[in-house]
Amino acid sequence: xxxxxEFNRSAVRDAARAVLEAHWVPEGYAVPNxxxxxxxxxxxxxxxxxxxxxxxxDRGLTELQTALSVQxxxxxVPHMNYVRHPxxxxxxxxxxxxxxxxxxxxxxxxxxxxxxxxxxxxDETLAxxxxxLRFLLFDRHRHPSGxxxxxxxxxxxxxxxxxxxxxCPGGFSLEAWRPLKNQLVASIxxxxxxxPVANPAFESASAGFNALVVFNAWELAAVAGRSEVxxxxxxxxxxxxxxxxxxxxxxxxxxxxxxxxxxxxTLDGLLPMLVSSESGRIDAVAADxxxxxxxxxxxxxxxxxxxxxxxxxxxxxxxxAWPQLSYLMWVGLRRHGQGEAAEAVVSSTxxxxxxxxxxxxxxxxxGTGGGAVPQSWTALAALMV
Numbered sequence: 001x002x003x004x005x006e007f008n009r010s011a012v013r014d015a016a017r018a019v020l021e022a023h024w025v026p027e028g029y030a031v032p033n034x035x036x037x038x039x040x041x042x043x044x045x046x047x048x049x050x051x052x053x054x055x056x057x058d059r060g061l062t063e064l065q066t067a068l069s070v071q072x073x074x075x076x077v078p079h080m081n082y083v084r085h086p087x088x089x090x091x092x093x094x095x096x097x098x099x100x101x102x103x104x105x106x107x108x109x110x111x112x113x114x115x116x117x118x119x120x121x122x123d124e125t126l127a128x129x130x131x132x133l134r135f136l137l138f139d140r141h142r143h144p145s146g147x148x149x150x151x152x153x154x155x156x157x158x159x160x161x162x163x164x165x166x167x168c169p170g171g172f173s174l175e176a177w178r179p180l181k182n183q184l185v186a187s188i189x190x191x192x193x194x195x196p197v198a199n200p201a202f203e204s205a206s207a208g209f210n211a212l213v214v215f216n217a218w219e220l221a222a223v224a225g226r227s228e229v230x231x232x233x234x235x236x237x238x239x240x241x242x243x244x245x246x247x248x249x250x251x252x253x254x255x256x257x258x259x260x261x262x263x264x265x266t267l268d269g270l271l272p273m274l275v276s277s278e279s280g281r282i283d284a285v286a287a288d289x290x291x292x293x294x295x296x297x298x299x300x301x302x303x304x305x306x307x308x309x310x311x312x313x314x315x316x317x318x319x320x321a322w323p324q325l326s327y328l329m330w331v332g333l334r335r336h337g338q339g340e341a342a343e344a345v346v347s348s349t350x351x352x353x354x355x356x357x358x359x360x361x362x363x364x365x366x367g368t369g370g371g372a373v374p375q376s377w378t379a380l381a382a383l384m385v
Contacts, residue, residue, distance in 0.1 A: 006354035007347065009385050016379035017055050019358050020048065023376045024059065027083045028066035033360070033372035039088075040081035042067055043157055044377050046106035047324055051379040053117040061119050064110050068128040070098040075135030076195035077128075079103035079154065092185060100188065101152045101196050104209060105132055108216025115223040126224050133217050137232040139191060141198035145254035146239030147205035148213055151188045151196040153181060156206045157324075160317035162264040162310045166257035167202060172310070207243050207251035208268035210236060212328075214275045237275050244272075249284045265305030267295060267325045274332040286333055286341035297364025299352030300326050301345060313363045314370065321352050321364040327380040346384045353381040 006012070023030040029040045030048045037044075045067040052060030070081045078098035082088055087096040094100055107129045114121050141149045150156060153164045159181075165172040168180060187201035217233035243251045245263055251272040253262035273285045288294040288305075295301040297313075300321030304311045312318040326349040333342035348364075355367030358374035358381075 006351050007385065012350060012354065012385040013055065013382045015354070015358060016051060016382035019374045019376055020051060020055070020057075020379050025084065029063045029081075030059075030376045032376050033374065036360075036372035037375075039084065040067060042077060042079045042081075042103040043106045043324070046110040047327070047377045047380055049110040050113040051376075051382060053114050053119055054383050058119070060110075060114055061121060061125070064107060064114070065125055068107065068125065068132070071128055071132060072135075072193050072195050074139060074191055074193040074195050075131035075133075076139075076191075076193070077102055077105065077107070077132040077135075092182065095194070100185065100190075100194070101155050102136070103155060104157050104212040105136060105216045106212065108133060108218075108220035112219040112223045121223075126220075129220055130224070130227060130229055133213065133220065133229050133233070135195065136213050137217070137229055137236065139195070139197060141189075143203070143205040143254045145205060145243070146236065147207070147210045147243070147254045148236065149198060149205045149255070150202065150209060151199040152184050152202060153204070156209045156268065158206075158208065158266070158268045158317055161266055161268060162304060162308065162318060163206070163253055163257065163261050163266055163269065164204070165261040165264070165310070167204070167261075204253055204255040204257060204262070206253050206268070207240065208266075208271040210240050211251070211271040211273075211275055214240065215271075218275065240272050241276065241278070244278070244281055249288060264310065265308055267301055267303045267322065267329070270295075271325075271328060271332075273336070274328065282332075282336045282338065286336075286338040289329060289333070290341050290344045296344075296348075297321060297352075298348055299355060299362060299367040300349040300364050301329060302364045303361070313365055314368075316361070316371065319364070320361040320370055321349065322361045323349060323353060323375075323378045323380050327384060330384055350381045350385050353378050 032044045045063050049060040049064040071077050080099035111129050168177050188196045189198040214233045214237045221230040245252045250265050250269040290296045304319045330345045352362050352367045356362035356369035358378040359369030360371030360375035362369045
């Protein structure tokens with residue numbers, strides 16, 4: 001019997017290539033979606049870079065270099081690059097060419113994966129990746145817990161995560177949260193170079209964001225050698241290890257919401273699994289990822305634990321499956337020897353990607369697409385299949 005198309009390696013790779021090709025722009029990157037997201041986003045492009053490399057296309061290095069081209073002198077890497085239309089969002093960010101906040105620094109992993117696939121990554125790109133991580137590990141404000149602080153919820157990549165609900169007066173609502181997110185840009189404190197270093201109006205140190213800082217520093221060190229950045233990342237991993245909440249089987253954020261919404265069980269809250277050395281915690285995460293009463297879904301892990309009151313499989317960041325988070329869960333499970341759970345995440349995520357038409361996110365139970373359709377980062381399915 002022929003394999004279903006959603007699990008046919010060639011069909012998935014062909015679909016991924018078609019999306020990336022259709023979204024490529026002359027400025028040197030694949031737009032996430034031409035209509036909804038026409039600019040360059042940092043972690044999107046880092047994932048795209050790995051996808052291009054997996055497909056044997058040298059545009060992976062080009063895309064990564066374009067993302068790093070707007071880096072500030074102190075290492076800060078903006079989360080948005082407006083090379084196609086400078087000044088389009090200057091009123092919000094106070095600058096023309098790029099945004100004034102960052103996003104998860106997936107460029108460490110992107111560099112490592114490019115090197116592993118035989119790409120000739122130049123010294124300048126390696127230096128920029130290390131400089132970006134150095135900024136976060138040395139210059140960004142630290143919470144007393146030792147964790148790197150966020151300057152804005154968008155920096156986590158999880159824009160409307162339930163983990164921010166305590167920062168929304170009166171409880172979460174789209175009507176209140178949307179204008180508040182814009183207001184939080186204005187309260188960011190900047191370095192002399194104009195880079196974001198703290199935000200007294202948003203006291204949060206995300207466990208997921210910190211895990212990705214450590215993970216990317218370790219990934220870069222694996223192909224470029226250890227440095228002071230790696231040593232600082234090792235220390236941060238130790239701080240992150242203290243954030244495990246056994247009763248919730250997740251890692252808790254630090255900051256103003258740490259006793260409340262900062263402990264809501266979300267998929268991004270499990271990202272510290274990537275850098276954990278505690279086998280019991282890894283076993284717990286692996287079990288919950290495939291448990292249909294926890295995060296398990298026939299079309300990918302849910303973005304929010306099913307027992308959380310806020311869980312909604314259709315609402316943006318409140319429960320749908322997200323391909324980039326599923327990919328990171330898969331990477332972590334494989335590296336920790338959790339092969340059975342890793343395969344379950346692969347099969348469900350690929351099914352969701354194909355059923356949704358390579359959507360930005362989708363219903364974890366039936367694959368109904370949400371957000372932008374198609375979205376370029378869902379080409380990650382080509383790596384997983």
